Amino acid sequence: QSALTQPASVSGSPGQSITISCTGTSSDVGSYKLVSWYQQHPGKAPKLMIYEVSKRPSGVSNRFSGSKSGNTASLTISGLQAEDEADYYCCSYAGSSLYVFGTGTKVTVL
Amino acid sequence: QVQLQESGPGLVKPSQTLSLTCTVSGGSISSGSYYWSWIRQPAGKGLEWIGRIYTSGSTNYNPSLKSRVTISVDTSKNQFSLKLSSVTAADTAVYYCARGGVVVAEDAFDIWGQGTMVTVSS
Numbered sequence: 001q002s003a004l005t006q007p008a009s010v011s012g013s014p015g016q017s018i019t020i021s022c023t024g025t026s027s028d029v030g031s032y033k034l035v036s037w038y039q040q041h042p043g044k045a046p047k048l049m050i051y052e053v054s055k056r057p058s059g060v061s062n063r064f065s066g067s068k069s070g071n072t073a074s075l076t077i078s079g080l081q082a083e084d085e086a087d088y089y090c091c092s093y094a095g096s097s098l099y100v101f102g103t104g105t106k107v108t109v110l
Numbered sequence: 111q112v113q114l115q116e117s118g119p120g121l122v123k124p125s126q127t128l129s130l131t132c133t134v135s136g137g138s139i140s141s142g143s144y145y146w147s148w149i150r151q152p153a154g155k156g157l158e159w160i161g162r163i164y165t166s167g168s169t170n171y172n173p174s175l176k177s178r179v180t181i182s183v184d185t186s187k188n189q190f191s192l193k194l195s196s197v198t199a200a201d202t203a204v205y206y207c208a209r210g211g212v213v214v215a216e217d218a219f220d221i222w223g224q225g226t227m228v229t230v231s232s
Contacts (some may be wrong), residue, residue, distance in 0.1 A: 001173070003156060036218035039158075045206060045225050046157065051218035065114075089157055093217045097170035099159040 004029065004090055004102035011108040012080045020105045022090030028100055030071040034093035037066055037075045041086045049088075050075060077107070085109045095103040112137040114207050114223035122201075122230050130222055132207030139188045140165045145210045146221060147193045148181060149201040158203075162210060163190055197230045201213040204228075 005023040012018040022029065022037075029035060035053045038046035048057050049067035053073065062076045073092070077084055090102035118130035132146070139146065148160040161171035163181045171179045176196070183190040194201060204227050208219040 034217040036215075038219070045222040046219070047222075048215070048220045051211070051215040051220070055215070057215065057220060063227055091157075091159075091219070097147045098164075098172065099217070101157040101159060103148075106187075 001027075001094055001098060001100050004092060004100055006088075006090060006102040006105045008103070009106045009108065011110055012077075013110045014082065015078055016027040016080050017076060017078040018080060018107065020077075020088055020090075020107070022075070022092075022102045024071050024073075024100070025092075026036055026071060027067065028071075028094035029073050031051045031095065032093045033068070035066070035068055035073040035100045037064075038089045038090045038091065039084075039087065044073075046089060080109055082109050111164075112209065112221055114209065114221055116205060116207050116223045116226040116227070118226060120227055120229060122197055122228060123232050124198055124230055125196055127212055127214070128192070128197050128201060128228055129208075130192045130226065130228070132188050134188045134190075134193070134209075139183065139190065140185050143211070143213050145212060146181075146183065146190045147208045147210050148225075149206045149219070150201075150209055151206070152203040152224075159192075160192065160205075199230050202228065202230045 037050040040046045054066040094100045120231040147162040178195045180193040206225045207223045209221040
């Protein structure tokens with residue numbers, strides 16, 4: 001099972017919106033509404049930001065939103081803030097009780 | 111609130127077995143609404159799902175590691191454990207334990223331990 005493909009880096013200025021893509025296959029992202037997104041600051045554990053494609057856990061800012069089309073899921077961060085600078089990973093259920101993560105995207109706030 | 115904490119040796123010799131334990135506090139590991147996973151991250155690289163266990167004892171493993179991995183649970187101690195055999199330098203990573211959702215936040219990892227660094231070296 002190959003890792004889901006994410007852009008290595010995405011950047012934006014404060015207040016702007018950015019979108020991170022997560023491309024899989026018809027065996028994972030394309031087949032299930034079970035895509036999640038994680039934020040990871042340096043030296044810290046990942047934090048769940050989005051689950052089941054577009055749902056936000058309690059306490060996560062509504063500036064974070066998720067969507068999916070075909071084999072590609074997306075995470076959008078609106079009103080970009082300095083604290084959003086981190087690495088972001090997508091994850092999808094891939095059938096057969098298997099999970100696959102994305103390659104990771106470094107978000108830089110200019 | 112529920113917290114997870116990994117523990118175990120930070121240094122393992124090549125060909126030996128890596129053993130880690132995750133202790134769950136603030137809640138019962140026996141809740142049927144969750145499963146318990148191990149995930150690792152080599153330095154500067156991405157996340158890799160290793161496997162999971164339900165408190166029934168049912169397990170699932172990443173096929174790429176399946177021949178070397180064993181995950182077990184001790185509900186009396188509110189802990190679950192990872193054993194990875196025949197380790198090489200490629201197994202050097204930060205190892206995280208995490209809780210996965212069965213009903214709420216289905217198949218998402220909503221709570222993570224802080225992670226523990228394991229280095230494979232002689």
